Structures are given as C-alpha cells and as structure tokens.
Amino acid sequence: MAEATVRHQGHFESLERQEQAAKFGMWVFLASEVLFFGALFTLYAAYRVGAPRAFDDAAGHNTLFLGSTNTLVLLLSSFFIAVAVHRLREGAVKPAAILVFGTMGLAVLFLAIKAVEYWLHFEHGIFPGGIGHYFQEVDDVAAHMAFWNLYYVTTGLHAIHVTIGVVMLAVLGFRIRTGKLAPSMPHGLAIGALYWHIVDVMWLFIWPLYYLMRGGEG
C-alpha cells in the first residue's frame, strides 16, 4: 500500500503549519456557508415576525417524524466521520474507511427520507411557488406561501449540499482504502469532515424553524 509523502510542502515551516493553513482555508469557506444559508434564515425571520401564527400553522403541516428522523441520521453521520478522523490518525485505516462509507450511507438515507417528505408534501397539495390546493384552504395565503417557498429553497439547497457531500465522502473513502490518503497526512479527511459537519449544523437550525415551531398545539 503506497504511503502518501510525510514531508510538508516547501513554503510551510512544518507539517503542523501546513495542516493549520489547510484547516483555516476550510473554516473561511465554512464562514461563507454560514452566511449563504444565513440569508435564507434571515428571510425566514423577516417573514415570521409579520405572521407568527401562520408560520406555526404551516409548520404544523410538515412531516415532523420524518424530519426528526433525519436530524438523528445526520447527527449519527457526524459522529461516524468524527471518529473516522481519529481512527485514521491512529493508523486504523480499514475502520476509518468503513466509518467514512457509513457516513456516506447515512447521507444517502437522509436524501431518501427527504424525497419521501417532498412526495408527501405534494400529496397534500403543497408545491413550490405556492401551487397546490393546500394554498386555497389556508387563511393567510401570503404567509403560508412564504413559509413553504422558503422551506423548499432552504431544504433544497441543503439537499444539494448533502449530495455534494455524498460524492466527497465516496472519494475520501476510496482514497483511504487505496492508501492515497494515509495516516501520516490525515488532514485531508479532517477537512472533508469539517464540510460534512457544517451540513449537519445547518440542519440543526432548519429542523426547529420548519418542523418544531408549531405553536405547541401538538
């Protein structure tokens, strides 16, 4: 099995510096992702203050159990890849690869559950763009349209990020299995893991905003 080179690149004074620089680059990108999703959260806040009861009502029509299951799926996936990073650092290559593929499997499960949720929304007459019989049956149509349009854009954007993550995890998993991503230079996996964790963090805010804040009516 070929070992990746241990020597750091010339313009860094040590491997530690190189790893820190690589991680810093990823953190800057993650900060931009926070703002990217943040714009959608801002819209949610702005529309919600105008019609809190309608937003509670709309959230009550969401697929709570599937959405909550997805929260657990993503938390478990973050746990898997966090442990994978540790295992790779320890030199346990095969367990690391298995955990990365496990993370990928959970990501695919998340997308499958999301697809079922969208299908159920369509069944209830809730389509993007305010189309569907649901919007003829509610009181504050404008507020419900705002909620559901924001829901589709936010969760759609999130699902695209998950899909990109699936591809990334597959690549990382294969690189670990074939020895191209070795324990001596594990920060390649750590950086990929940072991306995956931020996708999880985004969902941790999407879930209460679109599923939990139902006005406590059950």
Next chain:
Amino acid sequence: MSYEHTRVTVRSCVFTFIGLVVLTAVTFGLSFLHLGAFEVPVSLGIAGVKAALVLLFFMELIEESVSSRLALASGVVLLAILIAFAVADIVTRTT
C-alpha cells in the same frame, strides 16, 4: 504523524453524540408544549447549544487555531447583525 490532538478524543466524541441525541429528544418533546413566546428562544437556543457541541468537539474548534475560530466567529457575528437589522426593519414599519 500529524501534530498532537490531545483535547478531543474518541471518548469526547461519544459523549458529545449522546449529548446531541438527548438535546434532540428534549427539543422534540418541548415542541408539544404550549410555550408561547418562549417557543422561539427555547428551540433556537437548544439548537445553538447543539451546534456549539458539533463545532467544539466534532469539528475540534476547541483546539483549533485562533485564526480559524476568528474566521467562523466573523461569519456568525455578521449573520447576527443581518438578522437583527432585517427584523428591526420589518417590526418598526408603520406602513
């Protein structure tokens, strides 16, 4: 081998995961109660704690360089300003 990562171990990942699941169950349960005006701060407050756990322990921000922490903090602070002013705008409109 890369430099020593001493503060976050697999054990801390396990405890973090357990904490995250517990908080998830708590928010889920609380969503069935009539919290009224507390609904928003409670749900989002707990979400913030969960995000902090993921950031500090899974993403190892607790042992990360100052520059990386600053990068993330600036994103979060700017977002807070954006939300605060957008909401203040809407809430103070008289028309």
